[in-house]
Amino acid sequence: MLTLEVLNDSSQAEFTRLLDGVYEHSPWIAEQAWLARPFRSLAHLKRGLIEALRAAPREAQLGLIRAHPELAGKAMVAKSLTAESTNEQNKAGLTQCTPEEFAAIQRLNASYNERFGFPFILAVRGPRGQGLPKQEIIDTFARRLDNSADFEFAEALRNIHRIAEIRLNDKFGQEPLLGNQVWDWAEQLAEYSDPGYAERGELCVTYMTAAHRASAQRLAVWMRDECGFDDVRIDAVGNVVGIYHGSDPQAKRLLTGSHYDTVRNGGKYDGRLGILVPMACVRELHRQGRRLPYGIEVVGFAEEEGQRYKAVFLGSGALTGQFNTGWLEQADTDGITMRQAMLDAGCDIAAIDALKRDPANYLGFVEVHIEQGPVLNDLDLPLGVVTSINGSVRFLGEIVGTASHAGTTPMSMRRDAACAAAELALFVERRGAAVPDLVATIGMLEVPNGSINVIPGRCKFSLDVRATTNEVRDAATADIQAELAAICQRRGLRYTLEETMRAAAAPSAPAWQARWEQAVESIGLPVFTLPSGAGHDAMMLHQIMPQAMLFLRGLNAGISHNPLEAITNDDTELCVRAFQHLLNQLDNNQPRT
Structure with a gap:
């Protein structure tokens, strides 16, 4: 097996030879990466190769893409694929296509090449490394045909x-054994889904449904039986709480976790990643028989999304x-009222007040979360450190003019509510782009009872403004x-604007x-910081104790709240390793008993 020591001691020619086949027919990438030695970890080496390719001119990048064979294409039929490509296509079952599957892939190959001018590239061994199902490959192929040329060029490189x-x-x-464990737990937890979604193979887990309660029980069993937590319970609001004592059971604890409820037809990792990663860390500590000088409390928050009831951050808010x-x-x-749903689940509503945590008993709160955005994916970075969770404000507004005949009303005499909303939307776009880490969005536009031949007399709209500081947010809102x-x-119009959140x-x-x-930095990755545009349970804990978050890259342009939400086992392995390093930092900083 290859080792970093051997690579770091190699000449450029030997280094390139040892990495032959990593990038298809493109030894120049390894030649350039050699200049960045020594590599401190496998993750550092991977990053060095990525940076060598990112720095290359577009023509060289295009040459790399074109060096890849089509999926189930002529090279596969002629058995002229490289050994690496043969192995990958075989693991995905592409060497055993039915005639119908083969014909469908051939049609997609032709359409893709005609549209983009290079072959379709997909890491067919998938996010777990075991091989993607053929139908998923075909579906991904068809979906990506709708992308823009620039996006698909970048997506091809990401898959490479x-x-x-x-x-x-x-x-x-x-x-990546730890990454595999977290990935597998997420798959198993996704077996539970609410009626109406489960039948379609979709994931939906809302507060206190049967699927929600089953998810909580599964987490509790894993914490107790697989991970070795000392105390596991489901509390009065449905939070799953696992405590792993420190060497002194009375010592302060590190609080961590995230939510296990989901949006409707959502993804498998939003929230749940932040429960499963620290669970994996505790499992490793337990297997080593190791106690830290502080305790670890992992909470699977029962509700964050506000899907069944209008009550967001219910789980972390109780704490x-x-x-x-x-x-x-x-x-x-x-x-069904929330009270009834909780009573049916066996919750002791009278005990809710007692769930409030005393911050004096905790070191702080940390949360791991999938990014839910495209930034890390675009940068080819597995991890990012969060600087702030954006402050946000939301409004519902309405502009009122006069509905009149579209054919008989001169342009100079119109009181068009929709055009005013459109003008506002363009200003919102400009204002949101004018300041770093500020975003502003008009997400809903509606002309009630609109007609093709009537000038809009009313237009309803929403406004969402977010920024890393309240001051920046409020200045944009005022403008x-x-x-x-x-x-x-x-x-000549009038308007209303109501703040809703x-x-x-x-x-x-x-x-x-x-x-x-x-x-x-300790695992060999460059440190990249970014704000969180989405809300998280950490926002609630921030009110009573110090908090900080770590983001994990999502695949498919970082899409979330969507079945296409995905992560890789290798990225997840790095996430677990980073969490372990944080635990060890705290270990070194805590007094010994």
Whole structure:
């Protein structure tokens, strides 16, 4: 098996020879990466190869893409594939296609080449390395035909990097066992889904349904039987709480976790990753018979998404003393109140107040989460350190003009509400792009009872403004409100604007952010920081203790709240390793008993 010591001591020619086949017919990538020696880890080597390719001119990158064979194409039929490609296509079953599957792939190959001018590239061994099902390959092929040329060029390179990563693992005899464990747990947890979704193979787990309760029980069993937690319980709001004591059971604890509920037809990793990664860390500590000078408390928060009831952050809010008892009387679409759903699940509603945590008993809160965005994916980076969870504010608005005949009303005499909303939307786009780490969105536009031959007299819209600080958010909001007023005055319109939600920004505690940065650097990756545009349970814990988050790259342009949400076992392995490093940093900083 290949080792880093051998590679680091090799001449450029020997280095290139040893990495032959990692990138298809492209030895120049290894030749360039050789200049970045010595490599401190396999992750560092992978990054060196990625950076060599990212720095190359586009023509060289295109040549690499074109060096890859078509899937189930002529080279496979002629048995002229490289040994690496033969192995990969065989693992995905492409060497045993039915005539119908083969014909479908051939049609897709032809359409793809005609549209983009290069072959379709897909890491067919998949995110777990075991091989993708043929139908998933065909579906992905068809879906990616709708991408733009520039996006698909970058997606081809991303898949080439994944192919190279798996080939490097083979050369080094490395298997991401911890990443596999987390990935497998996520697959098994996804077996539970609410009625109406389970039948279609979709994932939906909403508060206190049978699927939700089964998910909680499965997490509790894993914590107790597989991971060795000392104390495991499901609390009064459905949070799954696992405690692994320190060498002194009375010592402070590190609090961590995320939510296990999902959106409707969602992904398998949003929230759940932040429960499973620390579970894997505790499992390893237990197997080693190791106790840290502090305890670890992992919480699977029962609810964060607000899908069945209008109650977001219910699970983490209970820990901060912010459970709103008014929520109990809300009814779902079937008329079942939250109170009844909780009682049916055996929850002790009278015990909710006692769930509030005393921050004096904790070191802080950390959370691992899938990024839910395209930034890390675009940069070919597995991990990113969060600087702040954006503060946000939301509005629902309406512009009112005069509905009149589209044929008889001169352009100069119109009071068009939709055009005013469109003008506002363009301003929102410009204002959101004017400041780093600020985003502003009009996500909904509606002309009630609109008609093709009627000038819109009313237009409803939403507004969402987010930034890493409340000050930046509020300045943008004020500018947008002023622009709305000016547009309506100039056009002779009136408007209403109702604030429906406001959440404060949650900047990461500097010391905890630095620990995540050290953890990422320790495994051989460059440290990249970014804000979180989405809300997380860490926002709630931020109110009572220091917090910081680590993001894991998502595949498929980082899409989330979607069945296409995906991660790789190798990225997840790095995430677990980074978490372990953070635990060890704390170990070194804690007093011994």
